[in-house]
Amino acid sequence: MDFNLTEEQKQIRDEIRRFAETEIAPDAAERDAQEKFAEKQIKKLSELGYMGMTVSSQYGGQSADTISYVLVVEELSKVDASIGVALSVNNSLVCYGLEKFANEAQKQKYLVPLASGKALGAYCLSEPGTGSDAGNMLTVAEKRGDHYILNGAKNFITNGIHADYLIVFATLDKSSGTKGVCAFIVERNFPGVAVGKKEKKLGIRSSDTAMLNFDGVKVPAANLLGQEGKGFQIAMTILDVGRIGIAAQALGIAGGAFEAAVKYAKERQQFGQPLINFQAINFMLADMALEIDAARLLIYQAALAKDRGEKFSVPSAKAKLYASRVAVDCGTKAVQIFGGAGYLKDYPVERYMRDARITEIYEGTSEIQQLVIARSLMG
Numbered sequence: 215m216d217f218n219l220t221e222e223q224k225q226i227r228d229e230i231r232r233f234a235e236t237e238i239a240p241d242a243a244e245r246d247a248q249e250k251f252a253e254k255q256i257k258k259l260s261e262l263g264y265m266g267m268t269v270s271s272q273y274g275g276q277s278a279d280t281i282s283y284v285l286v287v288e289e290l291s292k293v294d295a296s297i298g299v300a301l302s303v304n305n306s307l308v309c310y311g312l313e314k315f316a317n318e319a320q321k322q323k324y325l326v327p328l329a330s331g332k333a334l335g336a337y338c339l340s341e342p343g344t345g346s347d348a349g350n351m352l353t354v355a356e357k358r359g360d361h362y363i364l365n366g367a368k369n370f371i372t373n374g375i376h377a378d379y380l381i382v383f384a385t386l387d388k389s390s391g392t393k394g395v396c397a398f399i400v401e402r403n404f405p406g407v408a409v410g411k412k413e414k415k416l417g418i419r420s421s422d423t424a425m426l427n428f429d430g431v432k433v434p435a436a437n438l439l440g441q442e443g444k445g446f447q448i449a450m451t452i453l454d455v456g457r458i459g460i461a462a463q464a465l466g467i468a469g470g471a472f473e474a475a476v477k478y479a480k481e482r483q484q485f486g487q488p489l490i491n492f493q494a495i496n497f498m499l500a501d502m503a504l505e506i507d508a509a510r511l512l513i514y515q516a517a518l519a520k521d522r523g524e525k526f527s528v529p530s531a532k533a534k535l536y537a538s539r540v541a542v543d544c545g546t547k548a549v550q551i552f553g554g555a556g557y558l559k560d561y562p563v564e565r566y567m568r569d570a571r572i573t574e575i576y577e578g579t580s581e582i583q584q585l586v587i588a589r590s591l592m593g
């Protein structure tokens with residue numbers, strides 16, 4: 215079903231699908247095995263305008279609506295979820311945050327290169343001691359005249375090794391809790407910024423995930439994003455958009471696993487007939503088809519709410535919570551349908567199963583999405 219996509223949305227979906235199949239799919243398994251960041255492919259995506267597609271054309275983006283963005287993240291993640299998240303983070307966690315909260319000078323200096331793909335961004339919130347409890351951060355900012363000094367460490371940073379510009383959250387006053395948090399635009403080349411450990415992961419292995427250390431980093435006061443003390447709201451507002459991107463990534467992984475499973479079930483013969491003739495198999499496929507459609511509806515609901523200017527925290531949490539469950543379920547079922555072959559690196563389904571798992575964890579665990587939904591019920 216086409217969900218009444220516009221001609222432009224269909225065109226974007228078809229173009230990115232062709233690109234994903236021809237330029238990304240052939241080496242996806244190899245990049246996963248080598249844990250190799252897809253520099254060449256991301257450069258091409260930048261040239262095609264996708265890395266900052268959601269930014270308005272005034273700042274070098276494509277002014278794409280959120281459904282188009284979802285289609286792009288989905289199609290990329292169908293063949294390589296690591297590329298899906300690199301694009302999603304740049305668009306939603308970084309460019310969106312700058313377009314919404316930066317002043318004009320900051321937009322010209324940082325958003326324009328990020329939106330046009332000349333630079334890559336990362337979002338630095340999580341710390342070794344604070345994941346879900348993000349407001350309890352230990353990274354500190356100290357104001358000294360016309361600049362701030364940042365000290366601390368951030369971990370699990372997507373694009374952490376290749377990013378040029380970072381949005382970094384730090385507290386000016388730990389005793390004020392979330393009200394002490396500020397957001398800063400930090401250049402990777404500022405003295406004192408150092409890439410720490412590159413993480414070795416179960417899935418999305420070609421996405422670069424790293425620790426970043428901030429040791430006495432001098433950040434000009436002009437690089438404060440928004441106002442002092444408003445950093446936590448900025449972080450949360452940005453994550454509401456990011457979660458739509460991760461839901462789209464999950465949808466792509468689920469779709470990739472499903473398509474591979476249907477194809478295999480039609481080809482593979484057991485007991486003198488194709489697997490798909492067996493109810494044990496076709497019921498699994500039926501459930502996968504159902505879940506994928508339901509996840510898509512929740513994601514489009516969140517995307518439309520955002521584009522209509524409605525509140526979308528809860529729709530976004532619902533979309534991420536459900537789509538990530540679907541990705542894990544479809545990845546696992548696909549491996550089951552492939553049987554022994556599914557456990558081998560010869561087929562992509564074990565990669566889908568591994569890649570799916572992170573969608574239940576990053577940009578807010580499933581339990582955090584449940585908390586966001588539950589709080590809205592409590593009033």
Ligand code: CAA
Pocket residue numbers: 303337339340345346347348349370371372392393446447448450451453454527575576577578579582585586
């Ligand atoms: N939009 C705007 N403001 C929001 C908000 C939202 N969605 N949610 C909360 N806020 C505001 C509140 O209104 C409140 O403001 P006031 O102080 O003015 O009243 C303030 O933020 C504090 O809110 P809470 O009291 O609700 O804060 P909390 O400490 O209870 O935390 C939470 C809430 C939902 C648990 C939050 O901490 C959270 O989302 N945690 C998960 C963090 C997360 O997703 N981390 C992922 C990091 S990114 C990543 O994964 C890396 C990557 O590169 C992919």
